Amino acid sequence: MSLPSHGANPSHLYRASGVMKPSSVMDFSVNTNPYGPPNWLKEMWPSFFEAVEDYPDPSGYKAAKLIAERFALSPENIMLGNGAAEIIHFIARHAAGQKVVIVTPAFSEYEEACRAYGCRTEYVPVDVQNWKLPIEILVEQAKEAAVLFICTPNNPTGQVFQTEDLLTLLKETRSFGTMIVIDEAFYDFAGDESITSEITSFSHLAVLHSMTKMYAVAGLRIGYLAASKEIINKLKPYRPHWNVNAIALQVAQKIASDAEYAVRTRKWIDKERERMIRELMMIGFVVLPSAVNFYLIKDSALDNQKPLLQFLLKQGIVLRHTENFHGLDGQWLRAAIKKEQENDQLLSALKEWKSQC
Ligand SMILES: Cc1ncc(COP(=O)(O)O)c(C=O)c1O
Helix, strand or coil, X not given: CCXXXXXXCHHXXXXXXXXXXXXXXXXXXXXXXXXXXXXXXXXXXXXHHHHCCCCCCCXXXXXXXXXXXXXXXXXXXXXXXXXXXXXXXXXXXXXXCCEEEEEECCCCHHHHHHXXXXXXXXXXXXXXXXXXXXXXXXXXXXXXXXXXXXXXXXXXCCCCCCHHHHHHHHHHCCCCCCEEEEECCCHHHCCCCCCHHHHHCCCCEEEEEECCCCCCCCCCCCEXXXXXXXXXXXXXXXXXXXXXXXXXXXXXXXXXXXXXXXXXXXXXXXXXXXXHHHHHHHCCCEECCCCCCEEEEECCCCCCCHHHHXXXXXXXXXXXXXXXXXXXXXXXXXXXXXXXXXXHHHHHHHHHHHHHC
16 A cells, blocks of 8 residues: 555554554644644634634635735735645646646645646756755746746755745746746745745746644645736636635634744744754754754665654654655655654654664
8 A cells, every 4th residue: 555645644654554553643744833723713713603604705805915915915916725735736727738847856736736637747856965946957847838836945855945046947937938836835934035025026926825834724724826917817717616614714814914923933943943953963863954844854774764664653653754755755754843742752762763773
């Protein structure tokens, strides 16, 4: 049986690996905010009861307006989705049967969505140890492509491409008619730098955001695309009329007005990430630098990290395999930054692994 294509829902990974699931597990394969959602979410509960009685606003205007204001844009530049994942599918549908370029490694859903719509997918690999966009190759590849996907901060590596390089690529591809999709689902973990406001200078730029990660509302499904009206109008026909539910819309409005939660989370995650990476390297693991709430780790004695993944699964510690990330192919594992006590448990399990080797 092949391993699940995404992190989270660890029962699937246990079943596919043939390891018996212990009664309690710590899921490091899900990379949402370990603090959980902001406290105000609990206080909103009574208002959800009223909200579900009516159909939601199909345009999500109030949420779109608040999001747009954050980036000095107009609400017409924002398309809301049932998670950013839904918007990835609209983009793949727009590119149906055509060439799509994916800078890899990258979030596996681009490839899966492209497959569903019969796109011809080309991969442009980036060396994870020397993280830099290969601009010349990308410009060449973009010439015949309907869409080019770039994920930064990158899932799964946690690394960030330089804004300067992204801007050079945008300038050089301006006349091609290729949609350049920059997925910033994790931008608020890396600092607040976003390329979103550049959509006013580049009508072929589309910036993807998710509210799932920083605000830990994965179950609600809420994300958005910021792009020129031209791009939004191209994708609109694929959007089901009420694609974002009324509860998600209310929460999206609150999230759009609460940047403070991200600032607080970031401070804590930065500190904990530095501690984890330092300690893991001290006990002999190879860890890649990361700007966000997860990192790639490997035991360099193993080509494929499956034995380590299985060892941890038996102890109730779930990491994300990298079998379905182009260019990683199981050579690394991805671990989220969790609360201090859970991170300590991961450290002791990894120390035990090393002591047995
Ligand atoms: C890079 C990236 N983009 C988009 C998504 C989809 O996010 P959402 O939960 O908003 O659908 C994910 C989810 O894991 C992701 O990692």
